[in-house]
Amino acid sequence: MDGQDQAYNFAYLDEQTKRMIRRAILKGLAVPGYQVPFASREMPMPYGWGTGGVQVSAAVMVPEDRFKVIDQGADDTTNAVSIRKFFEKTAGVAVTERTGEATVIQTRHRIPEEELGEGQVLVYQVPIPEPLRFLEPSEVETRKMHALEEYGLMHVKLYEDIARHGAISTAYAYPVKVEGRYVMDPSPIPKFDNPKMEMAAVQLFGAGREQRIYALPPYTKVVSLDFEDHPFDPSKADHPCDLCGAEDSYLDEVIVDDAGGRMFVCSDTDYCGTRQANGHRGALAAEDAA
Amino acid sequence: MSNLQESGPLLSVRDVAKFYGARVGCRDVSFDLWPGEVMGIVGESGSGKTTLLNCLAGQLTPDHGEVLFDTRTDGLKDTVRMSEPERRMLRRTDWAFVHQHAHEGLRMNVSAGGNVGERLMAVGARNYGQIREEALDWLGRVEISGERIDDRPSAFSGGMRQRLQIARNLVTGPRLVFMDEPTGGLDVSVQARLLDLLRGLVREMGLSAIIVTHDLAVVRLLADRLMVMKGGEVVEAGLTDQVLDDPQHGYTQLLVSSVLQV
């Protein structure tokens, strides 16, 4: 703990708060997909900046951890950098951009491309934890619906999608059923990432403003909702990455000049960079890239 | 002898009462509803009709009495004392509730097709094509053009909304339908069309229903039997035609002579 600023408790939160959050996490792990209420604390950053994820990360972090933060797959956005710095300062933990080396990964909007393993923890920042919210505004009612497994409404939303667009157009925050029981909002990750949620790592979800924590233990069954005649399709842009040539990764479309030129690049910058370092090249990669 | 009857009542109401503090909502109400029967409940505003209906439909908890429903698995069972999950299950399968104000019974931000399809999806329908076909069929049955299937009810007239609410409720073939002033608040010509439609559906489907209304024309057309309420109590009950043509209670006589009609 040498690098730790003595003005802070380890990882900013006091031990009692961490215990409260850990209890919520354990309850969440015991009942996968169930939204556990917790007393969210004021954090030195605004809501919408991942205060729920930050509190969860703070509660699970130990001095030996190596911490990685991604925002839309990138380690270098303002949001990701400030959260990473926050824990460097308050917990003195090592940080990394390498997915494979990280023990705790906090994320907004993506699951890393590299398969996560046992011993890793993926912490999601969640804006709206309630998947039924947009059709049923009453919190009392949605809680009952979860308790009684009344999930017809979720399919009404998918029905509306197909009726309006000819296909299920929900591309982010695509609802899933967990272990055949709770319907869960996977946070605004692209549906492309949904199949990855059946993984070896622990997944924890923190919603700060809404004061909810939920969780998926390793190897939990996670099924994306659909219709028999409109099955779930985790599609992505039909294009390889222009920098590393990957055909299996989620791509961002990037405008590259004023003439409307554009390219597709991996949203996971660590994945893309590692591939390029290993000699993989996409169509628009500079020939001499290191 | 009653045990020679092939089947018992669908609903058996025994001594139901509901109070709002010291004020009587309804009291001393007992009756049986038989399968395929339509019961009308009439009375002036404030006489306790809505309170009673809500007690019967599990929307309000009575302070006294039993509401026995002939459940598929256990036969007659008190819906007041059954668990909430069980009651909610009845609400989305065997029971239907048509509200006076269609917006209370519809999802206004969901298309007509989605509104009709919701109950199907709630009981496990997972084939989009089949759900849509069923929704189209039901829109036709309540005289809404299939072209409107993807429109939201907010774009519908009052009469259309009410017909959509009825389709949404009947699509799963409920065994008992509760209706609170289903024609209330509609223009007279629209009311007539809706009544016609309801009568057709009641006959065709052999519906069992309890219909609350202050409009005697509604019960005349739809109800086999009638209960007249005043001050929270049933003051007269009987076959619809008998009660309307030969009212015994002074209050019913006033109602029928339309002195009290609003």
Ligand SMILES: Nc1ncnc2c1ncn2[C@@H]1O[C@H](COP(=O)(O)OP(=O)(O)O)[C@@H](O)[C@H]1O
């Ligand atoms: N939520 C309530 N709180 C207090 N009193 C109520 C409430 N609802 C109804 N009442 C009273 O109960 C009586 C019966 O009302 P109601 O069942 O709505 O009659 P109706 O449907 O016949 O107009 C009335 O005196 C009414 O004022």
Ligand SMILES: [Mg+2]
């Ligand atoms: Mg009323």
